[in-house]
Every structure is written in C-alpha cells, then in structure tokens.
Amino acid sequence: MIYIKTKKEIDFIHESCKIVAETLQLLKRNVRPGVTTKEIDQIAEDYILSNNAIAAFKGYSQGGSSVDYPASICISIDEEVVHGIPRNRALKEGEIVSLDVGVEKNGYFGDAALTVGVGNISEEKKKLMEVTERSLYIGIEHAVEKNRVHDISFAVQEYVEANGFSVVRDLCGHGVGRHLHEEPSVPNFGKKGTGHKLKNGMTIAIEPMVNMGKYVVKTLFDGWTVVTADGMPSAHFEHTVLINNGKPEILSVC
Numbered sequence: 664m665i666y667i668k669t670k671k672e673i674d675f676i677h678e679s680c681k682i683v684a685e686t687l688q689l690l691k692r693n694v695r696p697g698v699t700t701k702e703i704d705q706i707a708e709d710y711i712l713s714n715n716a717i718a719a720f721k722g723y724s725q726g727g728s729s730v731d732y733p734a735s736i737c738i739s740i741d742e743e744v745v746h747g748i749p750r751n752r753a754l755k756e757g758e759i760v761s762l763d764v765g766v767e768k769n770g771y772f773g774d775a776a777l778t779v780g781v782g783n784i785s786e787e788k789k790k791l792m793e794v795t796e797r798s799l800y801i802g803i804e805h806a807v808e809k810n811r812v813h814d815i816s817f818a819v820q821e822y823v824e825a826n827g828f829s830v831v832r833d834l835c836g837h838g839v840g841r842h843l844h845e846e847p848s849v850p851n852f853g854k855k856g857t858g859h860k861l862k863n864g865m866t867i868a869i870e871p872m873v874n875m876g877k878y879v880v881k882t883l884f885d886g887w888t889v890v891t892a893d894g895m896p897s898a899h900f901e902h903t904v905l906i907n908n909g910k911p912e913i914l915s916v917c
C-alpha cells in the first residue's frame with residue numbers, strides 16, 4: 664500500500680528531513696583523519712536528540728533472526744556499501760565515507776545519505792562520488808507525476824553504467840514518511856515505463872548505491888554491513904523527495 668500524505672503529514676516529514684540534512688552537514692564538517700566512526704555516531708545522536716527527535720535506525724529490526732541495528736546512523740567506508748556499524752575505527756586520509764541518517768519526529772520519518780572523502784582522495788574515487796551524486800539528481804528529475812517508479816530506476820542505471828560503474832541490485836530506495844520503509848520499492852535499475860505510477864503526495868527515498876567494480880554485494884557476519892564482493896569502493900547518496908504539483912521537491916535539505 665502506497666500512502667499519499669496529507670499537507671499536515673508532509674509538514675511533519677519535512678521537519679524530520681530538515682534535521683536529517685542538518686545532521687549530515689554537521690557530520691561532514693567532522694570527517695577528518697583520526698576521528699572514529701563511533702565519535703561521528705555520537706555527534707549525530709546528540710544533535711538529533713537536541714532537536715527532540717529520535718535516530719530512526721537505532722534498534723531497527725530487519726526481521727528474522729538478525730540483530731537490531733545497534734547505532735544511531737550508518738557509516739560505511741570504501742568497500743562497505745551501506746549499513747556500516749560505527750565502531751572504534753579511525754578514519755584515514757584517502758578513504759571515502761558514506762553517512763546515512765534517518766530521523767523520526769512526531770511519528771514521521773526522513774532519510775538521507777551522502778558520501779564524503781577523508782582529506783585527499785584519488786581521482787577515481789572522486790569520479791565515483793560525483794557520478795553517484797549526479798545519478799541521484801537525475802533520478803530525482805524523473806520523479807514527476809506522469810512517470811512510473813522505474814523511470815527513476817532506469818535513469819539512474821543508464822547514467823551510472825554509461826560512466827563505467829555499476830548499480831547495486833540487492834538494495835533499493837523506498838517510500839518513507841509514516842514508516843522508515845514503505846512501499847513502493849525504488850530500485851536503481853529497471854525498465855522504463857514500468858512500476859507504480861507516481862502521484863502527488865507520495866514521499867520516496869531515492870538512494871543510488873554505486874560500485875566502482877561489479878554490482879555484487881554480500882553482508883558481513885555482523886548481520887548488517889553490506890560490502891562489495893570484489894572489494895572495490897562504493898558510494899551512496901540519498902534524498903527524501905515529495906511529488907508536489909507534479910514535480911519533485913527535495914525535502915532533505917537544510
């Protein structure tokens with residue numbers, strides 16, 4: 664079931680999304696060699712709580728036998744694609760770090776992510792981050808009322824593959840708002856003109872995960888961290904987007 668949000672609900676979702684965006688900007692300024700991912704997680708948690716909001720990922724259950732998500736945000740380094748668990752690991756110059764933040768306030772959710780380099784990074788990694796971010800905005804441009812969900816997916820895939828990279832298949836974007844994850848699923852690959860029709864009042868998280876090498880991923884024994892099978896780097900950018908008056912409006916900006 665895809666929820667069409669009312670004006671009131673959209674205001675609440677927007678409020679959560681603004682906190683997400685502010686948190687990401689704050690974290691970006693704290694990414695440097697020597698800082699641990701646990702320290703970054705703590706900064707995020709403090710900021711979110713100081714806004715009378717909750718870190719939406721903390722305690723999240725994937726269902727089944729896996730452990731609940733143990734931290735406030737996800738921090739994924741280099742070959743880690745998404746869902747990296749913050750820990751006592753210090754960032755090193757040359758790494759790329761994906762920060763993924765979800766916030767719940769007044770019962771409504773916002774979700775966004777970005778990837779940032781630690782100090783100086785290689786040209787290849789720079790290109791990977793640029794192509795991934797650009798693919799997100801291309802996907803967003805296709806989130807218009809006359810389109811279907813996989814028009815977004817197709818546009819992301821086409822751009823990424825034309826640039827020599829690959830899109831992760833096992834994880835997708837998603838509806839977001841009343842819950843962290845709602846219908847529809849928003850894949851980063853697919854066939855034009857298929858999937859659910861996009862309608863005004865829908866709020867979706869578009870989130871390309873782009874690998875420098877092959878698209879195959881696996882999950883580590885911690886039950887969460889998704890890594891590339893070939894060990895090559897991966898980048899991730901995400902926004903929560905509202906379809907408003909037929910057009911996309913990015914909610915997860917400050």
Ligand code: MF3
Binds near residue numbers: 721
């Ligand atoms: N933005 C990610 C997603 O939509 C983060 C989820 S982490 C989790 O899947 F712990 F909440 F699962």
Ligand code: CO
Binds near residue numbers: 775837868901
């Ligand atoms: Co998401």
